[in-house]
Amino acid sequence: MKSMSKVGIYSGVFDPIHKGHLAFANAAIDKGFVDEVVFLVEPTPRRKQHVSALRDRMNMVWLATHTNPRLGLYDLQQQTFTVRDSLPELEKEFGNIVMLIGSDLALDVPHWPDFDVLQRNVQFVIGLRSNDQMAELPFEHVTITTEARDISSSIIRTTKTDLERYVPKEVGQYIVSHKLYDSVA
8 A cells, every 4th residue: 555645644542433533534635635544543542441342443433434445444453552663564554644633632742752753754634623723833734624623422422312413324323233332421
């Protein structure tokens, strides 16, 4: 898959993936920042506890992306993603990569271990969520705003109706059939 194209790497928990994630990924492509987007589902998220099983989250991402040739899913086979371990593998697999991140994480990025390495090797595209305003960040980036920026995974986990408003139909059917968020109040 390595080529001269720019591949957007969109890493996250995706519990579940929703229309906001997909709108951001597609907007990054449509605006010419990347040629395609690959989703990386974090097996062991650092910032969140009590997430759905990795298999369920991977399945939902696949269901949401498999019909769009510009979107894909990649299994990094690492429990926790780190710049030191993950970046070399991603560069080997995809070549020229661009990191897609939500504005909820943007302020944390400069504090990641080995951020200086990441900053020298990738470009950043930030998807603005809700009413987020990006403060001055100590790294170069571009921002994207979409109409689906008010959707959050936490809303989906707590709602029991109108799933198709927030997630693709197949993902909604998966959530219901696997009773993923039935115990969430």
